Amino acid sequence: xxxxTEACSAALLCGGEIIERYRLDPRGHxxxxxxxxxxxxxxxxxxxxxxxxxxxDRGPGSFTGIRIGAGVAQxxxxxxxxxxxxxxxxxxxxxxxxxxxxxxxxxxxxxEVYWAKMKRxxxxxxxxxxxxxxxxxxxxxxxxxxxxxxxxxxxxxRYHATLCPGSAAxxxxxxxxxPRAAAVARLAGRVWSSDGFGSTFQTEPDYVRDQVTG
Numbered sequence: 398x399x400x401x402t403e404a405c406s407a408a409l410l411c412g413g414e415i416i417e418r419y420r421l422d423p424r425g426h427x428x429x430x431x432x433x434x435x436x437x438x439x440x441x442x443x444x445x446x447x448x449x450x451x452x453x454d455r456g457p458g459s460f461t462g463i464r465i466g467a468g469v470a471q472x473x474x475x476x477x478x479x480x481x482x483x484x485x486x487x488x489x490x491x492x493x494x495x496x497x498x499x500x501x502x503x504x505x506x507x508x509e510v511y512w513a514k515m516k517r518x519x520x521x522x523x524x525x526x527x528x529x530x531x532x533x534x535x536x537x538x539x540x541x542x543x544x545x546x547x548x549x550x551x552x553x554x555r556y557h558a559t560l561c562p563g564s565a566a567x568x569x570x571x572x573x574x575x576p577r578a579a580a581v582a583r584l585a586g587r588v589w590s591s592d593g594f595g596s597t598f599q600t601e602p603d604y605v606r607d608q609v610t611g
Contacts, residue, residue, distance in 0.1 A: 398434070398451075399427040399578040400429045400466035401486040402503060402551060403457030407433040410586050411441050417579040426465045433515035434469075448479055450594050452585035454576050455483030457511040457531060457605035458503055467602045483601065484584050487513040488525050492580035494571065498528075498545055502536075502552025502560060509533050510552035510560075511605055515538070522591045523584050533606045536560055541570070549574045580606035 399406045405414035405426045408417040417434035438444060453470035456463040467483075487501035502512040513532050518526035536556035542548055548570030553560055588594060592601055 398429060398466050398470055399454040399486075399489065400462040400469075400575050401454040401456050402462060402575045403459075403573035404571045404577065405429050405433070405462075406578035406582070407437055407439040408582040409441055409443075409575065410582040415579050415582050416440055417577065417582075419577060419579075421575070425463055425529045429569075430465065430469055435582050442591070445473065445477055448473070448477060450474075450476075450482065450585070450589060451583055452482040452484060452588075452594075454486045454489055454578075454581050455599065455601065456486055456603040457505070457533070457546060458486050458576070460604060463602045463604065471600075482585050482588060482594040483599050484523070484581050485513070485531060485603065486514065486576040487511065487531055487550070488523060488575060489576035489580040490583060491515050491525060492584055493577060494547050494549050496545075496547040498543070498547070499562075500539070500542055500546055500548045502548065502550045504551040504555045505533050506570050506605060508535060509606075510536050510539065512539050512550075512552060514546070522588050526585075531603070531605055540607065541601065547571065551575060577599060 401424040406419040451474040453466045490501040491499035497517045502510045513531040514528040536559040553570040
């Protein structure tokens, strides 16, 4: 499930195929998420007890949105006695990009962005390797895109003039991109195929800003 930003979505990975429900509705996450999940289960012809594991977008993003997704995911995992996996919203954004090097940035409000640089890496269980840890900062503090890198996420929509000044042809960012549950499902599928949802993976929300400001 993914409720970390303005978009609300749920996805089911079943038999190698992913089905998804997605809606851009910043204020409707708590109302929409469970009906989305039930609709997916009905479409796939399965019940909750058939689920092997639960994965969700643990942030960073909207504090309220993250809490909604975490609450639903943790409730399902606990109620079904299934393993739980939390995945980064910034990695979920990168997963949707057709490129090998990505700078994901999410509008953090208060004149800041959550961001991280990463590259595709088949040696990593998620398929991605962080080039710098997720952080929050003024957009002017985010390093410029390098040749071959692609920008994605709501931070680019709001602050693209700062994040990508000038009009060099080698600079590229993708507009109107939000993390999606389908990407979370693909990432989780790789982790599951590797060794299940082991204890080395985080399950708690990652708000990032709390870590920076204390």
